[in-house]
Amino acid sequence: MDIPIQILVTGLTMGSMYALAAVGLSLIFGTLGMFNMAHGMFMTVGAYVVFSLASSLGLPMIGAVLVAMLTGALVGILTHLLIVRFMLTGTDFTTNVIVATAGLAILMEDVTLKMFGGYPYQQTVGVSGTFRIGGVVVSLQSLVILVVAMVCIGAVAWLLLKTRFGRAIRATAMNRDAARLMGVRTNTVFLQVMALAGALAGVAGLMISTVATLSPQMGGDPLLKAFVICVVAGLGNVWGAGVCAFGLALLEAAIGFYFGVRFGFPAMLILVIAVLIWRPQGLFGKEKVVRL
Amino acid sequence: MTMLLEARDVVSGYLNRPVLHGVSAQVSEGEVLAVIGPNGHGKTTFLRTLSGFLDFRSGEFSFAGKRLEAASVHARVEAGLIHVPQGDQLFADMSVQENLLMGAYLVSDPTLIAERLERVFTLFPRLKERRAQIASSLSGGERRMVGIGRGLMGDARLLMLDEPSLGLAPLLIEQIYTALAALRQEGYSFLMVEENPSRLMSFADRISLLDAGRIVWSGTTEEARQSKDILTTYLGGH
Amino acid sequence: MTGLQRHLGFGLLVVVGFAALPLVITERYMLGEIIVFFIWAMVAMNWNVLMGHAGVFSLAQLLFFACGAYGVAMSVTFLELSVWQAIPLAATFSAGAALLVGMACLRLTGAYVALLTYAIAATVHILIITETECFTLIRNNCQQLFGGSTGFSRFDDFGFRPLLRGNWVLGHYYVVLAAFALTIVAVVVIIHGRLGLAFRAIRDNVGYASSRGIDRKTYQVAAFAITAFLTGLAGGVYAAHFRFAGPSLFEFSTLMFVLAMVVVGGLGSTWGPLVGTGVILIVVEVSKEMGDARNLILGLALILFVMFLPKGLADGADRLMRKMTGRARRGTEEKPPQET
Incomplete structure (x- = not known):
């Protein structure tokens, strides 16, 4: 009984972090048609800003989450205002923006490295302590991660489904021209989406840093997983991304447990490729998105 | 005039x-x-x-x-100035009602929105029956009704x-x-x-x-x- | 003269020019730098064929480069082959790997391909750097099967040292130049030959192309495998020249390094990547002297070029020429290269 519980706990903790990253990534793709290669750096920056504020001022968990959100949102907004905005109407936007955000990623990574060095710092915020489920020791921080992720994703779902603001985002994603005909300022929507996704990424980065360490490259691994999750779900499918994040994290945890942690992700990737050969549009995607 | x-x-x-x-x-x-x-x-x-x-x-x-x-x-x-585009251009994954509400995106008074929604439903009673249905599953005629109805939701x-x-x-x-x-x-x-x-x-x-x-x-x-x-x-x- | 012949002629000029260069330049350091240029130019030119012409946005190019390098390193280390046998073997292995990846990924298009190829390359990278189990002991050191986080080094190279003594680097120079020349011929033939025509048809209207028997996936997989062979060849000669193959060859910053060459040079052109490779190598060299700003500059270059000059220097020069020579020459400039 303990093994399934252990896998479940690990899977849910990882799934929470992946979901935070993947939902934002998917939201950006769905609305702007943009694949954000710098999303991993959004996470990293969120974690580092909390780290520096917390080490000098001290921050409670809730404050740390807010700071991470604000930082991520700010980075998202700046990325849009300084780079993406100018490219949106150009030709080959999809590929060009991948190149531009990849460039941004390596630039930001380098800046982080120069500011903080490569030393793997320990995140200063976080709750300590453990509790037991059956024979499995679970850290309180895992629970915090799960709760924070659930609250954030729940809030995003509510925003998207129940508010006028969210309806405008969904409308823009579904049919940009029609949304403009309704009076939606799509440029503002793009900015809001970048802020929202950035905020989620910031939180994801903070959460990851509480269970791992801080390093300029810390965003790379979760970004990779978020990519794969988004592809499996069908690019731009926000709900699918949330579901797949947990599904794939549980799978990764199980494979990691039985075959060694190194193989968790590769096995997941092979599965993903198999899924795509069977359904090229992703598990939840629509046919038209990728064909031709 | x-x-x-x-x-x-x-x-x-x-x-x-x-x-x-x-x-x-x-x-x-x-x-x-x-x-x-x-x-x-x-x-x-x-x-x-x-x-x-x-x-x-x-x-x-x-x-x-x-x-x-x-x-x-x-x-x-x-x-x-409201443009009802060719081919309706509905929001495919939204319900009929949500599509109509998008038409009232710039209207902030909730009672006005409710009134206009009722008026669209009076004009096209079929839409009232289908208000919760997803737009992409509608027939061509129903889509046209949603398209026009959506145009009527704003201050046209x-x-x-x-x-x-x-x-x-x-x-x-x-x-x-x-x-x-x-x-x-x-x-x-x-x-x-x-x-x-x-x-x-x-x-x-x-x-x-x-x-x-x-x-x-x-x-x-x-x-x-x-x-x-x-x-x-x-x-x-x- | 057809576009193909014209470009082949230009390619010949380039190769002859480089072949004559050691008459003027004799310092070993400079020759070494030019060898590096050949190698990255090969990777960049192939990437441009794939991304700028075949419409496949692959982020696994450096993985195929690494396949070539690792192929050479491993067959020399474990199978005790000479590099001369190992290089073609490694390039073929690289093409085989690309065939597999291509068949899996190229059912998809656009951003999906970019993501999947990126994920595959990154996964292989992670698997290699986390490998700790020793496969054999070499010189009393643990040698992992795939080299672990340090990779392979100090295996046998081309064997020019006993032959040419102090001038061994010239041997390397001409071997790598030969590989470079082969790449130029192949790249020009692809871009300006029938394959390039098919790519253009697919880009213009994929539905129509397929109705005329040009199937997108088949052609793109073919392009994927051919360019991977040549990229693997570049990796092979890299390993043989530097006697090194390791995970740094295909880490993210190396990917960006070569991507910057392609983008700065000019996606979709024929010769742009050569220019791009030269420019980026020089810029990186200069940046070394001003504190290590390599990644910063690469990132900035990528962003700025994509924003302001998305077709790279090749297009920029073209437009400048057009502006200077006036509109009268426009007709000839824009004529498609296959005007036979």
Whole structure:
């Protein structure tokens, strides 16, 4: 009984972090048609800003989450205002923006490295302590991660489904021209989406840093997983991304447990490729998105 | 009658391909102007230029007393110029009701929104039954109703309809035009584009013929009926 | 003269020019730098064929480069082959790997391909750097099967040292130049030959192309495998020249390094990547002297070029020429290269 519980706990903790990253990534793709290669750096920056504020001022968990959100949102907004905005109407936007955000990623990574060095710092915020489920020791921080992720994703779902603001985002994603005909300022929507996704990424980065360490490259691994999750779900499918994040994290945890942690992700990737050969549009995607 | 929409010598088009070479149109308050003409000669481009999707290369455009040729799409919608695009362009994964609510995106008064929703449902009772249905699962006629209904949810003073009869069966065309006639009674003005003019003869006040990016004939519906040869030449007679 | 012949002629000039260069330049350091240029130019030119012409946005190019390098390193280390046998073997292995990846990924298009190829390359990278189990002991050191986080080094190279003594680098120079020349011929033939025509048809209208028997996936997989062979060849000669193959060859910053060459040079051109490779190598060299700003500059270059000059220097120069020579020459400049 303990093994399934252990896998479940690990899977849910990882799934929470992946979901935070993947939902934002998917939201950006769905609305702007943009694949954000710098999303991993959004996470990293969120974690580092909390780290520096917390080490000098001290921050409670809730404050740390807010700071991470604000930082991520700010980075998202700046990325849009300084780079993406100018490219949106150009030709080959999809590929060009991948190149531009990849460039941004390596630039930001380098800046982080120069500011903080490569030393793997320990995140200063976080709750300590453990509790037991059956024979499995679970850290309180895992629970915090799960709760924070659930609250954030729940809030995003509510925003998207129940508010006028969210309806405008969904409308823009579904049919940009029609949304403009309704009076939606799509440029503002793009900015809001970048802020929202950035905020989620910031939180994801903070959460990851509480269970791992801080390093300029810390965003790379979760970004990779978020990519794969988004592809499996069908690019731009926000709900699918949330579901797949947990599904794939549980799978990764199980494979990691039985075959060694190194193989968790590769096995997941092979599965993903198999899924795509069977359904090229992703598990939840629509046919038209990728064909031709 | 006061002038509501006035476009003068509009030149516009796509990157390397000018489509409109100086098109003018006027619609007075409560009037219906129909722009007809063969396919691919700029009718849709004209509407898209007026609603702000394409830039004016030259020409003037005023609506409800405001100069709008350089205004954003948003500003034109806010002024009450509502474009119901060709092929409906619904929000495919939203319900009928959500689609309609998007039409009221710039309306902030909730009671006004509720009132307008009711009015759309009275106009198209079928939509009330299907209000929770996802738009992509609707039939062609129902989609058209949502498209027009969505246009009515905002503060429209003039509706620009792009081929409201496109792809519909005669019975449904009849239904749509009955609804449009009711709206006309309520005082809406229309600028519509149609390829098939037969239904327009009893609906439009004036008709303009757009050919190769230019208005080649303009007159009242009555005049159009009398100079039938013009219509026959351009539209193969009806 | 057809576009193909014209470009082949230009390619010949380039190769002859480089072949004559050691008459002027004799310092070993400079020759070494030019060898590096050849190698990265090969990778960049192939990437440009794939991304700028075949419409496949692959982010696994450096993985195929690494396949070539590792192929050479491993067959020399474990199978005791000479590098001369190992290089073609490694390039073929690289093409085989690309065939597999291509068949799996190229059912998809656009951003999906970019993501999947990126994920595959990154996964292999992670698997290699986390490998700790020793496969054999070499010189009393643990040698992992795939080299672990340090990779392979100090295996046998081309063997010019006993032959040419102090001038061994010239041997390397001409071997790598030969590989470079082969790449130029192949790349020009692809871009300006029938394959390039098919790519253009697919880009213009994929539906129409397929109705005329040009199937997108088949052609793209073919392009994927051919360019991977040549990229693997570049990796092979890299390993043989530097006697090194390791995970740094296909880490993210190396990917960006070569991507910058392609983008700065000019996606979709024929010769742009050569220019791009030269420019980026020089810029990186200069940046070394001003504190290590390599990644910063690469990132900035990528962003700025994509924003302001998305077709790279090749297009920029073209437009400048056009502006200077006036509109009269425009017709000839724009004529498609296959005017036979």
